[in-house]
Amino acid sequence: MKIETTNHSASKRIKLIKIKEQELDKLIFSFNKHNITSLEYKPFSRFSLAKSVDDVFSGELSKVLNTILKDRNTGTVVIQPDIKNSKFDKDFLAKLSTALAYLVGLPNFDSMSEKYYARFHVNHSDSSDSYLRKAYINMDLHTDGTYVKEKTDWLLMTKMEEINVKGGESVLLHLDDWEHCEEFSSNPVGKQNFAWGSPKSKNVDYKVEHPVFFKDEEGKPTISYIDQFPEPKNMEQGLFLQRLSDALEESKNKIVLPLSPGSTIFLNNYFWLHGRRPFKKDVNLSRELLRIRGVFFLSI
Numbered sequence: 217m218k219i220e221t222t223n224h225s226a227s228k229r230i231k232l233i234k235i236k237e238q239e240l241d242k243l244i245f246s247f248n249k250h251n252i253t254s255l256e257y258k259p260f261s262r263f264s265l266a267k268s269v270d271d272v273f274s275g276e277l278s279k280v281l282n283t284i285l286k287d288r289n290t291g292t293v294v295i296q297p298d299i300k301n302s303k304f305d306k307d308f309l310a311k312l313s314t315a316l317a318y319l320v321g322l323p324n325f326d327s328m329s330e331k332y333y334a335r336f337h338v339n340h341s342d343s344s345d346s347y348l349r350k351a352y353i354n355m356d357l358h359t360d361g362t363y364v365k366e367k368t369d370w371l372l373m374t375k376m377e378e379i380n381v382k383g384g385e386s387v388l389l390h391l392d393d394w395e396h397c398e399e400f401s402s403n404p405v406g407k408q409n410f411a412w413g414s415p416k417s418k419n420v421d422y423k424v425e426h427p428v429f430f431k432d433e434e435g436k437p438t439i440s441y442i443d444q445f446p447e448p449k450n451m452e453q454g455l456f457l458q459r460l461s462d463a464l465e466e467s468k469n470k471i472v473l474p475l476s477p478g479s480t481i482f483l484n485n486y487f488w489l490h491g492r493r494p495f496k497k498d499v500n501l502s503r504e505l506l507r508i509r510g511v512f513f514l515s516i
């Protein structure tokens with residue numbers, strides 16, 4: 217089968233891969249050879265799952281994903297499987313997400329879930345200590361992995377299920393589309409080391425130090441930033457972060473991306489920022505998400 221890639225209607229920087237029902241049917245056989253527990257316990261089984269998915273697409277899927285994710289002009293792909301039929305359940309989506317991740321690289325250990333992936337709900341009420349599960353508060357633009365030692369090259373988010381959901385759209389911003397990129401990335405404060413910690417629920421018991429802005433091999437700016445976790449050491453750093461936060465949120469070039477249940481956003485974590493709009497209030501609101509974050513294979 218051939219992979220068809222189109223531009224997403226929201227932006228030509230975002231590619232869209234639709235997987236039809238008859239194509240999903242061809243994945244069922246290889247998916248049935250694995251269950252979620254064996255995928256969790258045996259890392260090699262995730263590679264064979266991914267290979268079997270790539271084989272269904274004549275080896276093209278891994279090439280297409282790697283090309284999009286590493287291309288500075290794109291860097292984001294939405295994978296939209298046609299899952300209207302109930303045989304494509306949440307286990308199916310977890311396996312598809314695993315396969316997609318292992319076609320480009322290795323997931324980092326997710327301390328929050330203590331697995332290679334994390335599944336979590338956003339509901340009406342929440343008593344947690346971060347913005348991740350606060351449904352009615354805007355989740356500001358950020359990158360992932362700011363407070364861990366591991367590199368986070370890419371991020372994959374799959375919408376597993378949605379009930380009584382209005383609002384809560386994904387918001388994305390490509391660094392090269394941000395009006396203030398040059399101003400902030402060349403500011404000496406942005407190159408200083410900041411201290412980054414995290415709240416208890418993240419299960420990370422250390423702090424790291426790194427700047428907000430880096431340069432890639434071609435000298436282009438990259439960003440590692442989230443509003444909640446940097447711990448400014450002085451007035452200069454505190455005010456820089458406030459101005460940075462305001463300048464990101466005020467950008468006119470943010471992309472608002474509704475995402476149908478079952479779909480995956482797969483993005484480069486160095487030059488794409490992501491966030492979420494608030495949900496409309498509903499006591500029965502429920503969204504389940506799966507995320508995997510990781511690094512690219514070195515050999516590709």
Ligand SMILES: [Fe+2]
Nearest residue numbers: 358359360490
């Ligand atoms: Fe995030």
